[in-house]
Amino acid sequence: MKPHSLISSFNPANEPDTLASHERAEIDASTRLPVLLFFSSAIFWLLIGSLLGLISAWKMTHPWFLDQMAWLTFGRLRPAHLNAVIYGWASAAGIGVGLWLMARLCRIPLIHSKLLISAAIFWNLGVFVGVLGILAGDSRSIEWLEFPGYATPILFVAYAFIGIWAIIMFRFRKPGHVYVSQWYLFAAFLWFPWLYATANILLIWQPIQGSAQGAVNWWFAHNVLGLWFTPIGLASAYYMIPKVIGRPIHSYYLSILGFWSLALFYSWNGMHHLIGGPFPAWMISASVVASIMMFIPVVTVAINHHMTMRGHFDALKWSPTLRFTVFGAMTYTVVSLQGSSMAIPSLNTLTHFTDYTIGHAHLGLYGFFSMMMFGAMYYIVPRLTGWEWPSATAIRWHFWLVASGIILMVGSLSLGGVLQGLALYDPQVSFRSSLDYATPFRMVRGISGFLLLAGHLVFAGHFAVMLLKIGRRREGPALFAEPSKPEAATV
Amino acid sequence: MNKLPLIFLGVFLTFASSWVGLVVYPYFALGRMQPLPDEDTGGFFPPSNPGLAVAGQRVYAANGCVYCHSQQVRRAPLSTDIEKGLGPRQTVARDYLRAQPVFLGTMRTGPDLTNIGVRQPDANWHHKHLYEPQTVTDWSVMPSFRYLYRMQEIQGQPSANAVKGLSGPHAPPPGFEVVPTDEANALVAYLLSLKRNYPLPESPEPPVKK
Structure with a gap:
């Protein structure tokens, strides 16, 4: 046990866990099968999703490309891409990371793993049926909820297993403090079924009438990002950063402020997608205000993470986990402040209905969340398989391909989107100009898709080699360089 | 924050606020709106499709x-x-x-x-x-x-459609x-x-x- 400084004694809950190493190993082993199931299926959908996205991207500049068949039309590939990455990749990766963190932070071996294995099977079945349903022409064209009505109940059953399991784990956790990552996971596991059930009932099974659908749609879609992916991503950052650099989170009180302000403000954000739309003015205003208030949780978390990292940034040179996680954490700050600015009506006028929004969505879901998940996987998987990542070079390639890919994508879509927005706004400019301005930037975005897909192929290949334990066992973790502080070297 | 019931209450209430505001309110206010009768023709606005x-x-x-x-x-x-x-x-x-x-x-x-x-x-x-x-x-x-x-x-004459x-x-x-x-x-x-x-x-x- 490390000696406590006076300050850290006032901050009772700032260290992820205090387990003996044999207890940790036992807990990690108990999570192996369910977590690896979620991870491997997530990586499979990541590849499918990237490919669908890449084809959709090229179709936007080359409309004749693959236009013979109904199931390959842009209006089906695009929602298939979105749902494959949202439910197949991001949610499954998030659930996998969440399960592992829960076991570690509840400080007990994972129990009832059969529940989770069934959940993984049902979840993937649901995504599979849903994506095929979209391609077959049963898409509902309700954004983020395109899966046909026969696919969503399968996902819901899968989720119910996970929810029941989470309640059991919390119930049987070892007494002691509840670490900040657990607040976020607890909230996310509660919010998601509520969100998903509400949206399914009111939009798919018993659709409500008229423009109220738009309100429910964007309340749902924005909260899937804000109250499902974001808390899981932050839970991972709150765990990984202190773990890798070996020091506690800077401030317990900032953690509390960040958590509660996120819970309150994020849930009200959705209507900023519909500024100017057919809704009572107060609903839009409430969402604009809440979006701008997001400044508080975002800056709070940014300060907290930055102060934790301070003096340890050299660890980014050697730790893959930290490099991906810190990239994600920094992007979280950028993308959230960008999102707040896009809700200001005068700026929204420019960016609404343009590629700028698409860039923003990718920055959030990819630059923040997916990078966070990659970082967590680099930490978790060796602890489950008892086999280190075979190649630091492969991890380096993965990082640079996807980091440059996402920056190129968001950069091009943002620039092109602003030009497109200016053209769409100016009454003197024809509609054609909005296309002419956007097209070259869409080509660059198409190229960025190749970088991302290549990065994912490297990652998936590396993961497969590791899972199958091909090649010689590696001594010690795969790091980019010699750690500057060897005692803290935990990837 | 070590008391799960309190965390649960907070997590529940913050989310419920937006659920009431952005889902339940439009459900009643917009979801029950009626078309407007058009006195000149006896039809409605918006017209039925x-x-x-x-x-x-x-x-x-x-x-x-x-x-x-x-x-x-x-x-x-x-x-x-x-x-x-x-x-x-x-x-x-x-x-x-x-x-x-x-x-x-x-x-x-x-x-x-x-x-x-x-x-x-x-x-x-x-x-x-x-x-x-x-x-x-x-x-x-x-x-x-x-x-x-x-x-x-x-076949013979071109189709009308x-x-x-x-x-x-x-x-x-x-x-x-x-x-x-x-x-x-x-x-x-x-x-x-x-x-x-x-x-x-x-x-x-x-x-x-x-």
């Missing part, structure tokens, strides 16, 4: 038109939608009572379709445009929806014709039904700018 147009909404959804085409006209000065000719007035909640689902849209990769039935009332124009968009507008990035049409040999004026690389060779499937007919009926040119008291037409 023919059955074929209702079926056309499903084709519109299945093929993802909403990812490029919005269906909303916003007021000035928030937008220049009215000045750009998307419609004579702002669209309001009542305009969407007949829509299922509601295709408000979030992208304008293609033009807004709120009033496409007013701008292009000709069914053959729509068929031609869906079959080979680039022959109608050479710079269009809309994909072809040829798969909603059938090419067949002309054959698409006229096709000239692109996918135009039928001599002796052949292109006819719309039921899905294409439904989709075009739906597009023709998109007209928000009736009056609503809650959305007066602003004076036309010179």
Whole structure:
């Protein structure tokens, strides 16, 4: 046990866990099968999703490309891409990371793993049926909820297993403090079924009438990002950063402020997608205000993470986990402040209905969340398989391909989107100009898709080699360089 | 924060607030709105749609038109939608009572379709445009929806519903014709039904700018 400084004694809950190493190993082993199931299926959908996205991207500049068949039309590939990455990749990766963190932070071996294995099977079945349903022409064209009505109940059953399991784990956790990552996971596991059930009932099974659908749609879609992916991503950052650099989170009180302000403000954000739309003015205003208030949780978390990292940034040179996680954490700050600015009506006028929004969505879901998940996987998987990542070079390639890919994508879509927005706004400019301005930037975005897909192929290949334990066992973790502080070297 | 019941309460209440505000409130306030009776004709605003147009909404959804085409006209000065000719007035909640689902849209990769039935009332124009968009507008990035049409040999007289004026690389060779499937007919009926040119008291037409 490390000696406590006076300050850290006032901050009772700032260290992820205090387990003996044999207890940790036992807990990690108990999570192996369910977590690896979620991870491997997530990586499979990541590849499918990237490919669908890449084809959709090229179709936007080359409309004749693959236009013979109904199931390959842009209006089906695009929602298939979105749902494959949202439910197949991001949610499954998030659930996998969440399960592992829960076991570690509840400080007990994972129990009832059969529940989770069934959940993984049902979840993937649901995504599979849903994506095929979209391609077959049963898409509902309700954004983020395109899966046909026969696919969503399968996902819901899968989720119910996970929810029941989470309640059991919390119930049987070892007494002691509840670490900040657990607040976020607890909230996310509660919010998601509520969100998903509400949206399914009111939009798919018993659709409500008229423009109220738009309100429910964007309340749902924005909260899937804000109250499902974001808390899981932050839970991972709150765990990984202190773990890798070996020091506690800077401030317990900032953690509390960040958590509660996120819970309150994020849930009200959705209507900023519909500024100017057919809704009572107060609903839009409430969402604009809440979006701008997001400044508080975002800056709070940014300060907290930055102060934790301070003096340890050299660890980014050697730790893959930290490099991906810190990239994600920094992007979280950028993308959230960008999102707040896009809700200001005068700026929204420019960016609404343009590629700028698409860039923003990718920055959030990819630059923040997916990078966070990659970082967590680099930490978790060796602890489950008892086999280190075979190649630091492969991890380096993965990082640079996807980091440059996402920056190129968001950069091009943002620039092109602003030009497109200016053209769409100016009454003197024809509609054609909005296309002419956007097209070259869409080509660059198409190229960025190749970088991302290549990065994912490297990652998936590396993961497969590791899972199958091909090649010689590696001594010690795969790091980019010699750690500057060897005692803290935990990837 | 070590007390789970307290965390649960907070997590529940913060989320419930937005659920009440953005889901339950519109459920009652917008979800129960009624069409406005038109005293002159005994009809309603918005008018009810023919059955074929209702079926056309499903084709519109299945093929993802909403990812490029919005269906909303916003007021000035928030937008220049009215000045750009998307419609004579702002669209309001009542305009969407007949829509299922509601295709408000979030992208304008293609033009807004709120009033496409007013701008292009000709069914053959729509068929031609869906079959080979680039022959109608050479710079269009809309994909072809040829798969909603059938090419067949002309048996005796050409079919009455054959698409006229096709000239692109996918135009039928001599002796052949292109006819719309039921899905294409439904989709075009739906597009023709998109007209928000009736009056609503809650959305007066602003004076036309010179």
